[in-house]
Amino acid sequence: MQATLRPMTIAGRPIPTLPEVGAWIGNEVRTTPRGLKRWYALLGVLLGVGGVAALISIPPGWEVMGTKPVFEWGLLIVAYVFFAIITSGLCLSASLGTVFGFERFLPFEKRHAILALISLVTAFLVIALELHYPIRMVFGALLTPAPTSPMWWMGVFYGTYLVVLIIEVWTLFTDHPTIHKYACTACAIVAVFAPTTLGLVFGVLTAKPFWYGVFTPIQMVCTALTAGLALLGIVFWAIDRFKLADHATAKPVAMPSIRLLMAIALAIVSALLIRQMVDALFSPTVGMREAAISLISGPLALQFWGARVVVGLVIPAMLLAMPMTRTPLGLLGTSTAMLVGVFADRLNLVEAGQIYPRTTLAGAVSYPYASYAPSLVEIGILVFALAFFAAAYTLAERYLPMGESDSHVFWPWPWIKHHDHAEPGDDDHDHEAGHDDGQSDPGVANAGADGADLLKRLAELTGTEGVQR
Amino acid sequence: MKTTSRISRFWESVHPRTRRGTVLAIAAVGAGALVLSGVLFVGAAIAWSPYVDFSVNREANAKQWAALSMSFDDSSVCAKCHTPEAAKLLAAPHKNIGCQSCHGALLEHSTAAAENPQNATATVKVAVPTDAVCIRCHAQTEARPVTLKQIVPAQHYVSQCLECHNPHSGIANRPPVVQHPLDNLPYCLTCHGPQGFKARNQRHPSGELTDKECIDCHAAGRGPENSQVTP
Amino acid sequence: MIEQQTAAVEAAPADAILIPLDELAPAITAASVSRRAFIGFGLALAGGIVGAGALAQYFPVFASAGDEVSPIVPSYNPATKAWTFVVDTSACIGCGLCVVACKEENHVPEPAEFTRTWIERHVTTTDGSLYIDSPEDGINGFPKDSTAPGAAGKPVVSAYFQPRLCMQCAEPPCVGVCPVSATYKTEDGVVLVDARRCIGCGYCVTSCPYGARYLTPAGEDTPAGTPGVADKCTWCYHRINKGQKPACVEICPVKARQFGDANDPADPIAGIVKATNPAPFHTEWGTKPRVLYLGPALEEA
Secondary structure, eight states: OOOOOOOOEETTEEOOOHHHHHHHHHHHHHHSOHHHHHHHHHHHHHHHHHHHHHHHHSSTTOOSSSOBTTBOOOHHHHHHHHHHHHHHHHHHHHHHHHTTOOGGGGGGHHHHHHHHHHHHHHHHHHHHHHSSOHHHHHHHHHHSOOTTOHHHHHHHHHHHHHHHHHHHHHHHHTTOHHHHHHHHHHHHHHHHHHHHHHHHHHHTOTTSTTTOSTHHHHHHHHHHHHHHHHHHHHHHHHHHHTTOTTGGGIIIIIHHHHHHHHHHHHHHHHHHHHHHHHHHHTOOSTTHHHHHHHHHTSTTHIIIIIIIIIIIIIHHHHHHHSGGGOSHHHHHHHHHHHHHHHHHHHHHHHHHHHHSOSSOOTTOEETTEEOOOOOHHHHHHHHHHHHHHHHHHHHHHHHSOOSOOSOOOOOOOTTSOOOOSSOTTOOTTGGGGOOOOSOOOGGGGGGHHHHHHHHHHHHHHHTOTTOOO | OHHHHHHHHHHHHSOHHHHHHHHHHHHHHHHHHHHHHHHHHHHHHHHHOTTSTTOOOHHHHHHHHHTOOOSOOOGGGGGGTOHHHHHHHHHSTTTTSOTHHHHOOOHHHHHHHHHOGGGOGGGOSOSSOOHHHHHHHHBOOTTOOTTSOOBOGGGSOOSOHHHHBOTTTOOBOOOOOOOOOSSSOOOHHHHHSTTSSSOOOTTSOOSOOOHHHHHHHHHTTOBTTBOOOOO | OHHHHHHHHHHSOTTOOOOOHHHHHHHHHHHHHHHHHHHHHHHHHHHHHHHHHHHHHHSOOSOOTTOOSSOOOTTOOGGGOOEEEEEETTTOOOOOHHHHHHHHHHTOOSSTTSOSOEEEEEEEETTSOEEEEOGGGGBTBOOSSOOSTTOTTOOEEEEEEEEEOOOOOSSOHHHHHOTTOOEEEOTTSOEEEOTTTOOOOOHHHHHOTTOOOEEOOSSSOSTTSOTTSEEOOOSOHHHHTTTOOOHHHHHOTTOOEEEEETTOTTOTHHHHHHHHOOEESOGGGSSOOOEEEESGGGTOO
């Protein structure tokens, strides 16, 4: 009676039946390491709490947010901007490897794509919960476009970004190297335009002098880079610590590269911040001075000096400069601090811009500053977004092949001599044959043939052959 | 004749496969154009329909805004029925004030009265305004121009404003004066304090007063009739 | 055909590389197929657009001005109107009746932070400081002294009331920044919001330098019947097309707010503007506000 049924297939792969899925889940639960189980449990709790907050906010009742007419953009806008610029920053920093072919940035390749996609999806999730009628936005932006609106352009670019990222991730995991190369290039280009339009959303408003001007988009792009690097730092610490795929190149190659870029980014961002504060303090425009004073000595002083300057800039700079803290754990500290700093920076921007209203509205102004406190629901949604991001990435890291792939090194400028470590005529796909040249460093025995090559190149470039970092 | 034979000769010369391909191609292009025009048409119909939520149609929305119902009427229509009050107002200090500023939104009333003048009293929002209506404008407040008559409500005669004042004519009747001897009485402010039945008017000295000061002034003959009291 | 091909082969130079047609055929066929597909697609697209346009001529789906969506507004030609709003800040007594009337006329939500119009009291003290207070938008009038923090006890040099409303700017930033084009300017110069299209992003609220906009809260008592959409003063658009004045103008006891059609010779507003010479208010944001102010408000920085 029990005939063996032929399993249903889709694209040649069999669809697992429910008992098979159940058995697989049971097996996974049994074999998951305890630490990871605890991590899942924590994320589950946060997702639950945050999920409740998200559900509360869905019906357009809108008494649950802390925003009011005098302070309409609050914590959720900050969260959206935060996740959106993480996406762009990841692609910007990884483009150095995937588009411009600098080999020392190649370890970012797979991780950045997955992280960027998850981050962008999280950003869209947050904005869907923030907007009162998100479905109308989809129809409205398409049927009644508004080219005069920076927010419309932002929607266009981030929508395009999502499509390109999906293509990039898909082709990364399903061997389409040519399309992947072009998708990476498109991603890198959009990764510059998208945060620029995001900055322009703030930068065109003459009504908010603290936001107005050309430097807001520039700062948006630069803090994007910082945020992306910080996230990569945390991820690569995890790769090194938990011995995830391709962890051999994490410590010797990826981390120094991240640190180098972080140093550059910190310098740029610090310079921009100083310029912004000095310009605001001495500006004749009404509202600018008040916004700057609110940040420096007013209600926002703690989140400016404490979170943005000390935690976000001073501590990472110190940790990067001191040789003693150039360790994976040091990188974790630096990255976490920088990420907190970027979040604080976006929070400062959104709050300082609105804190000095040009008009009293219903005595809602605790003169001379308007007051805003995020409601529990808003904080809950932020927690939900962070937990969702972490959970999605954990699952991706666990169940997707994250080792370095072959589809890289796209060198689009033929007139610049690009030093390719492979011999001419060598097939890129020939790694399995192995380059057994006997120069593999014994300390990184598991690097694989490709990794050994990379280390050899790096050693040659930096003159540290035989030195183990 | 020559044309048709030329066409048929041309048609003959073309390879059958090419002939079939051409016909199919034209059919495919035509079908595609037909389907696409149908889709575009339906899409445009939805997008421009005034009945759909996200429609592009601005006219319909402007009309919606323009067609909302009103609550207030033009105050000048009141004079059609309420001639005495309107006539009085023309001479009064209140002559520039519309009826609705004190009597509330009156469109419902004017519409009902236009249909049935005898039976429209129920639709009047505020037939007799309370003190709060008067005090809203006449309370002494920082930044009010001095051309406006202002009172300090706590120091003004506290009863119904309308007991003494007629806003339609602007006539303010003085409160009644009761003469009484000044000995064998309780503490003056018991009756004449701010909450008393006959409050001191605002030209009266304010602040802490003892019976002696009250009696000294009023025994000398100064009182409501004699306005030589300097505050 | 075959004779031509043989002739071509024989006529070719000695070092010419002769590729048999069979080998070339698939490539050529593929190229020409994709070329044809492209052209065919383009023709289909063009045909579709032309067809849709032709269909639209025969089936009028584009709603026109004569549509019976809502009761037709009789004989109102918006293009001929030059609506003018004048606010006299030296006359305003801060009674708050305008705020009350607006809330009642337009079903503005009750809490004070949601308002289409409001009054501010500007008090200058002897030490040169300016204190602005607006207790509940002035809806219940104002208390005797300024409630602004820091103003208590300071002797006052000058003070005045400043009624505020939407300026219906000639170059409104709120219209430009809406991502779904939900807010727009009518022919008679009034800026309106299509509540069916608004997504509630709040961009227009943050973009208004005069603070005239707000997002409606929960509850049915909202002007457009929808919570979470942008709303603002419409110069009582439903009144002015019927010859009435905005509710705030109608109810103001001291004629601090005046309104009229400057194009109408019977309307006194043109004469008032000429006589008193009011000016737009706080023009530094470049939005070209159209509410004209008189009195101390113009002298303030």
